[in-house]
Amino acid sequence: MDNENKYNYEAEKQKVLDKKIKARTTYTKKVEIEKKPDWFKVKLPTGDNYKEIKTELKKNNLWTVCEEASCPNISECWASKTATIMILGGTCTRACKFCHVDTGNPGGKLDLNEITNAAKMVKVMNLKYLVVTSVDRDDLADYGASHFANVVRAIAESRPDTLVEVLIPDFNGVEEHMDTLAKSNPFVIAQNVETVKRLTHVVRDRRAGYEQTLKCLEYYKKKYPHISTKTSLMVGLGETVEELIETMKDLRAIDVDIVTFGQYLRPTPRHLPVVEYYKPEVFEYLKEKAYEMGFKFVASGPLVRSSYKASDYMDHLKAQGHLK
Structure with a gap:
């Protein structure tokens, strides 16, 4: 973004701020934006590779987050041999105000088939990169850390060349459980800050x-550089x-390697409203700033999600x- 465009953007941004300041700080007023901008239009998933993979997954009774979340980037990611799966069940013990996952108490139940299914999936899809994510499981003694680690190890044993990125809960900040996960040696450990500090208490669960x-994030980087x-x-x-x-400055202060920016989309009327749709040039500006600060890799765009083109x-x- 050149200086003139940056200036125009900041002036425009200030006008929006003046009108929406109450919604930005307290959410006592809901700001509704019904129509998505033109840049949110995406093509339906297509391609022989996509169809073949979908058929094979169905045949083997395997499912990806990519499908269940109707991700608009699914064919692009699958074409690059990348996918995302969710483990630890489908019920989260936390209730973040942006997330559409069911909230409740799973009662300590675990599906051990997730371990073998994950290993099976990398073979069926011929994956070179797999993102493993999960719900929060505060009902488990180790918050699900050992189950996560077992999934990573099973994939490594089944297909050593497949790199695994884990998008994990915070395990309540207990270092013993964080060590359990890290010792399974994933390629990337991701944990989402989700939003800026000021809005954390209204966007995320209180825990x-x-x-x-x-x-x-700092603990993982210091102990497992x-x-x-x-x-x-x-x-x-x-x-x-x-x-x-x-x-971004806070993240670079603890040497975080990768950051992504994506547009929040309201899943249901019960969730937080969208206050603003960022323009593509603003995402590009954020990307430029992030690289200037020293991040090793940045993904930034309206449709970018945590695992979008993770293999990049x-x-x-x-x-x-x-890397070889």
């Missing part, structure tokens, strides 16, 4: 915190660009000669 997420760390932020919840930049980081390292 999740801005400082706790930073503390966890060979593992890359990653986090993601949603935009359009009422934050300012200045706050996003401050968040792998390709980036290969191009630089840091």
